[in-house]
Amino acid sequence: MLREILEGMEDLIVIKTPVDKRFEITRHLLKYRDRPVLFKDVDGWEAAGNIWSTRERIAEYLGIRKEGILHFMADAMENPSPYSTVESAPFLKNSTADFSLLELPIPVYYPKDGGQYFTSAMVIAKDEDGFVNMSFHRMMVRDDKTAAIRLVPRHLYAMWKEKAERGEELDVRIVVGNPIHLLLAGATSVAYGTSELEIASRMSEKAFGRSLEVVDLNGIPVPVESEFVFEARITPELVDEGPFVDITGTYDYVRKQPLVVFERMYHVDEPIFHALLPGGYEHYMLMGLPKEPQIYASVKRVVPKVHGVRLTEGGAMWLHAVVSITKQHDGDGKNAILAAFAGHPSLKHVVVVDGDVNIYDDREVEWAIATRFQADRDLIIVQNARGSSLDPSATRGLTAKWGIDATKPLDRKEEFERARV
The missing domain is CATH 3.40.1670.10 (UbiD C-terminal domain-like)
Structure with a gap:
């Protein structure tokens, strides 16, 4: 779990005093650009950023040299491996429909941001043929239960568009707080039909000698190592998304993007929210x-x-x-x-x-x-x-x-x- 990963990092910075999720998280992450930072109190929750901000830290966790990351990833992309479905996961211990996105430790990173932003979230969806896609998507919180999701025209966009043209919604699972092999897999660009979960499973086999474990959460596989999981649906409705700082450190503009409705939240005991700083070194790596x-x-x-x-x-x-x-x-x-x-x-x-x-x-x-x-x-x-x-x-x-x-x-x-x- 994320807590064990952070506790194993010798250069971890721990901020014990309360931290405001508007800009203050950003200030600390910019101060310690290449060091992991754990925030003990963000509106009563814990959050962490800069976790995977150097090649050396990523390589150490995977048990390889930094020069080998390229070949490690290439092997996983070329040789995806089946994942294993298990009966339970730590995040299933805490389940509720009574939550507000506004009250979670989701930061506002920069002054011109359109709102609180999910930045480390990956979205998992299954198409009608059973193909499972996992990909990164930023999401701007609009109110207690909705957000605007940025969909670049790739696989999740194609799944959503097929549904939206029929006036239907796309059922998804949104995961936050995952180890690096899942994050790297979710950021790959592979052909439609190759599941990023299977890429992550190959990485898990090579690094840890075991396949990736998932649970079936109402029809969609979800990695058991996730800190937060949300059941949600992407609707055909389009709303404003942005402004938002992207990887170059400059603001992306406002555009019309699909509306996401969040229905249920799951999380592990004492969860840690992954705050991925836009334009930070961790963003670069992923x-x-x-x-x-x-x-x-x-x-x-x-x-x-x-x-x-x-x-x-x-x-x-x-x-x-x-x-x-x-x-x-x-x-x-x-x-x-x-x-x-x-x-x-x-x-x-x-x-x-x-x-x-x-x-x-x-x-x-x-x-x-x-x-x-x-x-x-x-x-x-x-x-x-x-x-x-x-x-x-x-x-x-x-x-x-x-x-x-x-x-x-x-x-x-x-x-x-x-x-x-």
Whole structure:
């Protein structure tokens, strides 16, 4: 459970004094950007943030090296494994229809936010063919029992739209407070028909030697490790959602989105609400890490030896990347740039380096650019490409993408070797 996970983190910050859920949680999470923070009193509840704000902490929990996260996730996405259905879960101990979303420790993170926001919530739904989807969706609380849910046109949107066009509602389960293998699985982008719960189950098998356990909650499987679970339905009705700060730290605009009606709440004894800071390092990790295997797979199709991929914190782990390769032919660096853009269409800037450069060290990457790159020879610019809707500098969704080939020329590579002892 989340409490046991937090208690096992040596760098945990505990805030024992009462904390206001309007902005004060944000101030603490910004102060301790890369350290987990446990709030003991948020309107009488406990909350935690920055739990998974570093690669090192994620890797330690999974029992792997940080460089192995990419391959760990790629394996799970390529080899999903069945989950196990059990009879009970700790969250079933506390069940009520008498609750108010307004009274829960759901923060208002920034001054212009449209309201209290679920940011770490994942939504689980089952279609009429039995396919189970799990995905992240922010939700703006409107009143005691309703919220506006942001649905990007992907799998949950397709499920909702099919129902909405018939005037029907989509039955869902909303989970908050889950371990990292579930969160990473929920953030993956896989083909329709591949369940994120099965991706999480594969991760659980590799990290802990056991499949993911779920309970059947009125027809929909829910992970037993969830702190909070809500029975809800997404209606055809559209309401205003936003403004809201997204991963780039800038405000997203108000748009019409579906209305969610919450009907019943379940939670473990002494639950901890996961407050995921928008635009914080934890947000970066959960959005960015699942994209690195996609970039890796795309580049590996054109360059056989790919050593690593890193979406950088400076680029909000969404817009900028570094890729490490071993060239076999001149031009491999430029092909790797184009393949990286294809693997993650939101990518705006990529640097390709040789295998002797540590992609997790920004100074080494900049050194490679300084000593192995010439702008008139090694710069690629792609104009008017589809980019990220989260990039405020883009124009109507179009952006200029640029790639830097900071690899050594094959015919002169000895001249570029670093002195070593």
